[in-house]
Amino acid sequence: MKLKTNLPKQSIYLIEFADSYGDAEPGWFIYLSDGWSFDPLSKDDATFISVEAKHEAMSLCVYQIEA
Secondary structure (H helix, E strand, O other): OOOOOOOOHHHEEEEEEEOOOOOOOOEEEEEEOOOEEOOOOOOOOEEEEEHHHHHHHHHOOOEEOOO
């Protein structure tokens, strides 16, 4: 399954799909490249988007930070 985002291509290190295991819900883990963060004041370089909320991937914001 593919996930569409509005993030700059250079900010994305990896988008990995995770199937449901046990009680965990299926979705995508988005990992950012060095120097990028989901939080402008700290290093937050990963997030999870569930299959049921994949539309949220289009509203993600990333910030360039010092690597």
